[in-house]
Amino acid sequence: MKATLPKVVFILTIALSCTMYSGIVSAQSVDQCMSADTADALKICQSLLESGSRNADVFYKLSSAQYQDGQKELSKQTLHAALKLHPGNRKLVALKEFITSNTNEQARIERSAKLNQKSLDKGALKITCLIKSGEEAISACKRRLELTDDDGDRIRFRLAELNDSQVPSRPDVPELNPAQTPRETVPDPVEQAKQETPALGNPPAPDVPNGSDILDERQKAHRELVSDIQTRLNEFGFDAGFADGEAGKRTRKALADFYTAVGAPVITSFTALTLDNLRDEKLKLASAKKLLQESEQALQQGNIQFATQKLADAKQTSKLLKVPDRLEQALFQGAAPTQPEAPNVDPKPTHSPLPTTTTDTPPESPPQQTASRSKEFSDLMEEITFLHGKIQRQQDNQRRRLERIRSAL
Amino acid sequence: MNISMRYITARLVVIVVTSLALVSCISVINRDPPTIAHIHIGHAITGWPLTPKKQGLLVAAELSAIAAATTSELMLQAARQGNMERARKFLRETAEIVEPGFLDRTESNEYGLRKAAAEAITHLQLASEVEDASANVQRTVTTTSIKAEDLIDRSDELLAYLDAGSKANTIDEMEIITEEIVRTLKAIAGGPESSDSYSLYNFRSDIEAMVAREDPPYETVETFYLFNLVKLPDGQWGFASRSSRGTAGVGY
Numbered sequence: 001m002k003a004t005l006p007k008v009v010f011i012l013t014i015a016l017s018c019t020m021y022s023g024i025v026s027a028q029s030v031d032q033c034m035s036a037d038t039a040d041a042l043k044i045c046q047s048l049l050e051s052g053s054r055n056a057d058v059f060y061k062l063s064s065a066q067y068q069d070g071q072k073e074l075s076k077q078t079l080h081a082a083l084k085l086h087p088g089n090r091k092l093v094a095l096k097e098f099i100t101s102n103t104n105e106q107a108r109i110e111r112s113a114k115l116n117q118k119s120l121d122k123g124a125l126k127i128t129c130l131i132k133s134g135e136e137a138i139s140a141c142k143r144r145l146e147l148t149d150d151d152g153d154r155i156r157f158r159l160a161e162l163n164d165s166q167v168p169s170r171p172d173v174p175e176l177n178p179a180q181t182p183r184e185t186v187p188d189p190v191e192q193a194k195q196e197t198p199a200l201g202n203p204p205a206p207d208v209p210n211g212s213d214i215l216d217e218r219q220k221a222h223r224e225l226v227s228d229i230q231t232r233l234n235e236f237g238f239d240a241g242f243a244d245g246e247a248g249k250r251t252r253k254a255l256a257d258f259y260t261a262v263g264a265p266v267i268t269s270f271t272a273l274t275l276d277n278l279r280d281e282k283l284k285l286a287s288a289k290k291l292l293q294e295s296e297q298a299l300q301q302g303n304i305q306f307a308t309q310k311l312a313d314a315k316q317t318s319k320l321l322k323v324p325d326r327l328e329q330a331l332f333q334g335a336a337p338t339q340p341e342a343p344n345v346d347p348k349p350t351h352s353p354l355p356t357t358t359t360d361t362p363p364e365s366p367p368q369q370t371a372s373r374s375k376e377f378s379d380l381m382e383e384i385t386f387l388h389g390k391i392q393r394q395q396d397n398q399r400r401r402l403e404r405i406r407s408a409l
Numbered sequence: 410m411n412i413s414m415r416y417i418t419a420r421l422v423v424i425v426v427t428s429l430a431l432v433s434c435i436s437v438i439n440r441d442p443p444t445i446a447h448i449h450i451g452h453a454i455t456g457w458p459l460t461p462k463k464q465g466l467l468v469a470a471e472l473s474a475i476a477a478a479t480t481s482e483l484m485l486q487a488a489r490q491g492n493m494e495r496a497r498k499f500l501r502e503t504a505e506i507v508e509p510g511f512l513d514r515t516e517s518n519e520y521g522l523r524k525a526a527a528e529a530i531t532h533l534q535l536a537s538e539v540e541d542a543s544a545n546v547q548r549t550v551t552t553t554s555i556k557a558e559d560l561i562d563r564s565d566e567l568l569a570y571l572d573a574g575s576k577a578n579t580i581d582e583m584e585i586i587t588e589e590i591v592r593t594l595k596a597i598a599g600g601p602e603s604s605d606s607y608s609l610y611n612f613r614s615d616i617e618a619m620v621a622r623e624d625p626p627y628e629t630v631e632t633f634y635l636f637n638l639v640k641l642p643d644g645q646w647g648f649a650s651r652s653s654r655g656t657a658g659v660g661y
Contacts, residue, residue, distance in 0.1 A: 038649065064642050070649050098642045105535055105640060112527040112561075115508075119562040123569025127589065131573075131582045249491070252584075256489070265592050268489075269585050 033058050041065040056086045060095060067099055075099055122147050129158055130269065138162045157273035164272075165218050226251065226270050232278040233258055236320060262319050281320060288318035292327075299330055307331055308385065315378065323378075332381045443630045445646045446546050447623075448638050449536035451630030453529040454616060458636045460520045466529035467616065471609050473522035474598040477506040481591045488584040496583050497575070503590065504571040511568055512575050522597070523564040526609065530557045533616070539646065549619040556607040556615075560597060563606070567593045 033045040034057060045062035048055070059082030066075035079096050086092060125147070128140035141159040145152060223245030230243035233254045238261075240254035252268040259266040262281055267274070291314035298307035308331055314321055443451070453467045460469040484499035501512060508524065510517030520528075536542060537550035570590045577583040599608020620627045637649040 038647075068639050068641060068647060068649055070639075095642050108535075109528055109531050112531040113524045115523075115568065116562065116565045119565030120569045120572075122562075123566030124573060126566070127570055127573040127586055130589070131577075131585050249489075252489070265588075267588060 029053075030055055030058060033061055036061075038065045038068050042069060054085055056082060056089050056092060059086075060091055063092075063095060063099070072099065118147070122150075126151070126155070129155055133162070133165075154267075154273060157271055157276075161271050164221070222270075225272070225275065229255070229270055229274055229278060232275075232282070236278075236281070281318065284318040285320055288314045288321040291317060292321065292323065296327060299327065304331060304385070308382070312378065315375065328377050328381055332384060442648070443628065443634055444541040445539045445638070446536040446542040447627055448630050448634050449532045449539065450546070450616070450620065450627070451635050452532040453536075454613075454620075455630055456632060456635045457528075457532075459518070460525060463632075463636075466520075466525045466532060467609070467613060469520050470522055470525035470529055471598070471613065473506050473520075473525060474594065474609055477503050477522055478591070478594040478598050480506060481587065481594050485584075485587045485591050488580060488587045491580050493580050493583060496580070496587065500571060500574045500587070500590075503594075504568070504575070507564065507571065508568055512571065523561065523568070526557075526564060526612075527561050529612075530554050530561070543623060545619060545622045545624075549615065549622075553612070553615045553619070557612050559607050560609065560612065563593055563597055567597070 029044065029048050030053070033041060033048055036044050041061055042065050045058050045065065048058050049062065059078060063075045063078040063082065066072075066078060076096075076099055079092060079099065082092050083089070083096065122144060125140045125144040129137055129144055131137075132140065138159065141155050141162065144155055145159070225245075226247045227243045227245040230240040230245070230251055233240040233251070234243065236258060238254040238257045240251045241248070247270050251270075255268050255270075255274065256266045258278070258281075264277070291310050295307045295310035295314060298304075298310060311323065311327070311331065315323065452465065454465045456463050457466050457469075460466060464472070480499050480503045484496050484503060487493075487495035487499060504512045506521055508521045509519040511521075533550045534554055537547045537554075567590065570586055570593065574583060574586040574590065577586055596606050597608060599606075599610035601610070634648065639647055639649055641647045
């Protein structure tokens with residue numbers, strides 16, 4: 001008995017030591033797992049779980065590391081296994097919520113990719129306003145203006161045009177009796193004008209107006225508008241063809257060329273705004289011509305700097321201005337023109353008020369080409385004038401030095 | 410003598426080269442990671458894992474805007490020539506560049522002009538909201554993102570024009586709509602001479618100015634940081650390991 005007791009004590013001591021040692025090792029491994037970075041945590045925590053650990057923190061750490069490593073599915077599986085063992089663990093439940101739901105950031109990014117219905121509606125209203133007719137277009141224009149004032153001037157012009165076509169405002173146009181012809185049934189004059197229609201020589205208006213009279217008047221009004229635009233385009237030197245009031249391809253092209261030449265966005269629909277743009281440009285051109293005259297006068301008086309300045313102002317005022325070559329050459333040479341010519345501006349503006357102001361340029365030359373050439377020439381001229389001045393200053397200096405030397409001798 | 414000199418020289422060269430290589434390696438390893446704010450900014454201007462060629466979101470938006478503007482010019486040309494079929498073809502191409510799948514009403518994960526621009530704004534907003542964002546970033550993003558939202562509104566309006574164009578019945582309608590599309594795309598892309606509305610050009614200028622003002626200075630963010638940024642369960646931002654098997658940064 002005495003002999004076996006020490007043996008039992010020895011065995012128990014060994015067993016206890018082993019248990020304690022394994023406990024210490026295990027605790028150390030858990031600590032290592034919890035404090036490891038992502039890459040190490042994947043290995044240490046995984047091996048701990050494989051060796052039979054059921055520690056919730058180890059599961060949490062491994063799942064987090066897997067998520068962080070981009071292994072989202074594996075992370076979910078680890079969490080699922082952990083929650084089977086620790087169903088009510090708050091930390092694990094919170095992690096599950098985080099992993100399975102979108103993060104705020106992700107949700108925000110996804111939300112930003114969604115289209116904004118309000119903006120889509122605004123766009124649709126604008127297009128309806130511009131291309132449709134009648135009440136539908138009027139309503140679209142109004143709603144668009146309620147939503148935004150972007151491009152508001154254009155929409156207001158279009159609305160005014162649509163209203164004009166709905167209710168003729170000219171004094172000679174008879175009022176429409178709503179009882180006879182409802183407004184909704186009146187076709188759009190723009191569409192009507194595009195169709196083949198009988199000549200405008202209407203019979204005298206009857207005492208009681210009917211729908212066809214109103215249509216004729218509106219059609220006539222639109223034709224007059226287009227015809228006016230065509231005339232003005234032709235005056236500017238953009239070939240819109242015969243001013244017949246038909247909004248054909250040639251007229252549209254001329255209008256597009258006009259907008260390109262003046263550096264404005266190209267719009268080829270025929271509205272009151274188009275006419276306004278043409279009128280504005282005519283006024284600008286008139287001012288530019290006045291400046292050009294002042295430039296010529298200054299040049300004749302020998303004030304080159306003033307003449308150059310006025311010419312630059314004139315060019316800036318209207319891009320359609322045709323600057324005579326002789327003026328630029330004269331400014332370039334730094335002297336008044338030897339032969340006084342007739343003023344650049346046409347003395348009869350009612351007949352031909354536009355770029356056909358010089359006799360040396362064919363009227364059919366495209367204004368935009370001439371404008372770009374003029375600009376290039378003007379830039380060159382400015383540079384040469386500067387160099388010319390520099391040379392003159394140097395010559396003066398040399399002359400003064402020479403005189404000083406002579407007087408010293 | 411000569412042989413021993415050569416031997417010594419060769420050894421010296423090896424030692425110098427090795428030490429230089431070691432120093433450079435250490436400096437690379439020791440380099441501080443960029444701030445989280447700078448990484449989010451990098452997503453806008455340098456790289457994002459889901460865009461074509463993994464370009465920055467703003468870069469993707471700018472390239473799309475240029476491509477769409479060019480295609481829309483062709484569409485306008487076709488409409489003016491009265492070629493409805495050709496105009497429709499270019500309209501579809503423009504729509505695909507602006508918002509893939511929009512006309513077909515299909516969901517698409519591809520990045521078009523609209524999506525790339527919208528996400529660029531969101532990433533800048535994230536940059537301004539993280540803890541390490543400088544006052545400069547916070548201030549600039551607050552004002553810039555409001556202006557940039559206008560870009561997104563106009564992109565949505567543009568989509569409405571494209572939709573209307575796809576349903577146009579006559580060449581005249583098509584021409585008017587096409588003009589609107591061209592005008593809007595030019596306004597969105599912008600440039601040094603256009604000052605009518607806030608454009609992608611203005612957006613980039615604002616971001617570049619903000620980045621230039623950063624202190625400590627902003628440095629181009631390495632791809633690793635750009636593509637491996639993750640939001641951790643504790644709410645902090647971290648990085649997936651270099652041996653990451655997935656693209657952890659995708660959608661955070």
